[in-house]
Amino acid sequence: MNPTIENMLQHVSVRNFTDQPVTTDQKNALIAAAQHGSSSEFVQAFSIIEITDPTLRNKLSDITISSPHVKKANTFYIFIADLHRQATILRNNQKKLDSIKNMEALLVATIDTTIAAQNMATAAESMGLGICYIGSLRNNIKQVASLLNLPDFTIPLFGMTIGVPATKNELKPRLPQTNQVATNSYDNQKFNDLAAYDKKVKDYYTNRKTNPSNTSWTDKNLAIFKEVHRPDVAEFLKAQGFSLS
Ligand SMILES: Cc1cc2nc3c(=O)[nH]c(=O)nc-3n(C[C@H](O)[C@H](O)[C@H](O)COP(=O)(O)O)c2cc1C
Incomplete structure (x- = not known):
């Protein structure tokens, strides 16, 4: 290293x-x-x-x-x-x-x-x-x-x-390489087998000094993606001249 x-x-x-x-x-x-x-x-x-x-x-x-x-x-x-x-x-x-x-x-x-x-x-x-x-x-x-x-x-x-x-x-634990890296082809099964990582992230959030919470990575993503964010961005991009096509 x-x-x-x-x-x-x-x-x-x-x-x-x-x-x-x-x-x-x-x-x-x-x-x-x-x-x-x-x-x-x-x-x-x-x-x-x-x-x-x-x-x-x-x-x-x-x-x-x-x-x-x-x-x-x-x-x-x-x-x-x-x-x-x-x-x-x-x-x-x-x-x-x-x-x-x-x-x-x-x-x-x-x-x-x-x-x-x-x-x-x-x-x-x-x-x-x-x-x-x-x-x-x-x-x-x-x-x-x-x-x-x-x-x-x-x-x-x-x-x-x-x-x-x-x-x-504290350092946030990243996805294990097995959940994010494959050879030659997308590995749908491995990439979505998140149980071990969810546990690791929950341990991190539960034990961290600032803003501790009992949240897994899956929970976090459910919360993040429960609604559409910033729908006005597309209108802005069009106003700036982009066709979005
Ligand atoms: C494009 C981008 C936008 C971000 N916007 C914000 C932000 O507005 N406010 C903030 O506090 N952190 C922001 N972050 C930081 C992320 O929350 C942070 O990178 C993520 O939680 C991972 O934590 P770490 O960087 O400490 O490892 C942003 C990160 C990226 C890559």
Whole structure:
């Protein structure tokens, strides 16, 4: 095991930061790490917006389920899936926009953005910083886009808080590899045999120091997927120019 992998296996989302700043050198390194991820056909279909204005930070935080920690984190970046550059190139060359409106282009932008963010997360954790993704910005995706002056063909996918950890949660046990990894073919039987993992997760939630609960992974997923989340996202994507087809 090398130090990179050791760090990755110690990942926990951090929601409690000290007041210690993330330095400019650290921020530059984090952005560079994000920029150097792989990118589908080298389209680099993402942008990163750092939120430094306190009023704007408060407005954005209030949209999330994680408001107190988003307000307090030293650094807050928002990751934008971004095909607006491509739209501009096409428009400037009097070309049609069909190729960036479709679902495949939307997937490409989403994947590029996520790779960049995870590169940043790994880099941050390698420096001893803590991170937390903030997907709950999509609680009001339209308002986030408006607050950030986003043009068409852009999507505020998620935020990321970064800072020096004050406290850390216990590691969350991941699915056993037998439930998630197969050779040559999808293993429906093994992948859905979750009894052992449910027990492990229940032990974790029952015994953890913060917010203990008597919940298995299956229980958690039943609760998460009992209703449709954020049905307005599709309308937002259409308004941004995507055809969803
Ligand atoms: C795309 C994405 C969005 C997330 N959004 C939030 C969020 O809005 N608020 C929050 O507290 N955690 C958020 N998380 C963190 C997850 O809850 C966390 O990664 C998960 O529970 C696993 O825990 P761990 O990261 O500590 O291992 C998000 C994670 C991802 C990948």
